[in-house]
Amino acid sequence: MRSSTSPFRRVLPVAAVALTAMLGLAACSSDSSAVPGADPTSSSAASSLDDVYKNAVVADAADILPDSTMAKIKERGTLIVAEALDAPLLSQQDPANPDDVEGFDADLAKLLAIYILGKPSVQIVPPASETREALLQNGTVDVVFNTYTITEERATQVSFAGPYLESGLAVAVKADNTDIKGIDDLGGKTVIVGANTPAVTAVPEKQPTADVVSFATDPQAMQALKQGRGDAYVQDFTLLASNAASDSSIKVVGQPFTTEAYGIGLGHDDEDFKKFINDWLLKIQKDGTWGKVWDATLGSAVESSTPDAPEIGSVPGS
Numbered sequence: 001m002r003s004s005t006s007p008f009r010r011v012l013p014v015a016a017v018a019l020t021a022m023l024g025l026a027a028c029s030s031d032s033s034a035v036p037g038a039d040p041t042s043s044s045a046a047s048s049l050d051d052v053y054k055n056a057v058v059a060d061a062a063d064i065l066p067d068s069t070m071a072k073i074k075e076r077g078t079l080i081v082a083e084a085l086d087a088p089l090l091s092q093q094d095p096a097n098p099d100d101v102e103g104f105d106a107d108l109a110k111l112l113a114i115y116i117l118g119k120p121s122v123q124i125v126p127p128a129s130e131t132r133e134a135l136l137q138n139g140t141v142d143v144v145f146n147t148y149t150i151t152e153e154r155a156t157q158v159s160f161a162g163p164y165l166e167s168g169l170a171v172a173v174k175a176d177n178t179d180i181k182g183i184d185d186l187g188g189k190t191v192i193v194g195a196n197t198p199a200v201t202a203v204p205e206k207q208p209t210a211d212v213v214s215f216a217t218d219p220q221a222m223q224a225l226k227q228g229r230g231d232a233y234v235q236d237f238t239l240l241a242s243n244a245a246s247d248s249s250i251k252v253v254g255q256p257f258t259t260e261a262y263g264i265g266l267g268h269d270d271e272d273f274k275k276f277i278n279d280w281l282l283k284i285q286k287d288g289t290w291g292k293v294w295d296a297t298l299g300s301a302v303e304s305s306t307p308d309a310p311e312i313g314s315v316p317g318s
Contacts, residue, residue: 049107049296056114057283059276069266069273070116073142079113082127082135082144082265086219087239088246089297090147091124103242104297105145108164111289112143112264115280128216129196133157136267143277144265147236149198155317159270160263161277163310163318164290168256169202170237172244174225175251180232182254186210192221192230199234202258218243225250236260238298261315278312285309 064070073079083105085093091106101124110120125141132148135141136158147167150160173180180186186207193199195214203212213230215221218239225233226249233240237256244252266273284290291306299306312318 049293052289052292053111053114053120056111056289057280057287058118059115059280063276063279064116065272065276068276069142069270070276073116077117078121078123079109079116079143080123080125080141081109082125082132082141083109083146084218085124085126087147088242089300090238090242091145102297104165104293105147107293107297108284109143109145111284111293112277112280129194130216132265136265139267142266146265147238147262148265149236149260150263150315150317151198152317156268158268159266159274160318161266161274162263162281162312163261163315164264164281165238165262166259166307166310167236167238167262168260169199169234169258170240170252170256171254172225172233172235172240172250172252173231174228175249177231177251177253180253183207183234183257184254186232186234189231190229192224192233194218194221194235197235198258198260203234206257222247222250241298261310261318263318281309281312 059070064074083091083101085091085101087103087105090103091101091109092103094100094102101122106122110122113120113122125135127135127141127144127146132144132146133154136144144158147165148160150163154160171180171182171186180189183203183206186203187209189207189210191203191207191210191212193203193212193214195216200212200214203210213224215224218235221233221235222243224230233250237252240250240252244250264277266277281290290309295306
């Protein structure tokens with residue numbers, strides 16, 4: 001993990017960990033290349049994000065509409081976010097400092113908190129794939145930053161701001177596997193997928209003879225792959241690249257075979273909050289913040305240039 005002395009990098013309340021334990025929810029989350037590159041602990045990456053935090057945009061008082069979700073968050077003083085604690089480069093808890101959670105999703109969540117509150121006060125509730133809609137519907141969380149694929153079906157239950165990131169499904173195997181080189185090699189194989197993820201339907205569509213086995217969380221799916229309970233694990237490229245960057249026993253093979261857009265999950269039909277977050281996304285894209293966060297997190301583990309941020313509202317359901 002990156003190391004930094006900036007106060008902006010050490011602000012996750014201890015209460016978030018307590019809430020996590022109380023709820024007993026498992027973490028789940030999701031890149032654009034699987035080849036480890038720059039060291040994510042580099043001081044240059046850390047200092048670049050320190051500058052981003054110090055200069056983060058804050059919403060005008062007029063943007064916090066009375067009786068809105070934004071106003072309720074501001075009054076509470078904390079943004080409650082569904083995000084993982086165990087997804088390297090996305091939202092990873094530092095074992096040496098449990099109050100510190102870093103990565104693309106985690107850093108964007110803290111920047112959204114600054115936009116609303118003027119400070120990066122975030123309380124985390126780690127979701128499983130199948131609990132994200134419920135967490136929004138029952139008001140447990142304000143937003144979901146969890147590589148949450150935008151679909152029209154999900155958009156009947158929750159709303160999505162964004163998309164804020166694009167990726168696609170890819171294939172991971174054990175590092176010593178030389179037979180599987182991508183989705184075309186999964187016919188007749190046992191394929192691990194995450195429950196309630198696009199892989200559940202995408203794998204049978206691409207490989208009807210594959211035997212699909214689902215697991216509730218990414219750590220469970222990874223464990224199953226390493227134990228040989230499946231030949232391959234199909235999940236978002238971003239998550240698989242993060243896993244491969246931190247675990248040399250697996251590798252990502254081939255290129256993504258789908259395109260997926262990730263949104264920030266919100267309560268259903270909360271149009272004011274959706275517009276508010278979309279306006280924030282446009283601002284951090286325009287001022288370069290989005291690209292700097294990508295470079296310091298996901299970009300530190302892939303061999304590729306900084307991608308363009310997705311166009312807001314560009315996919316059905318957004």
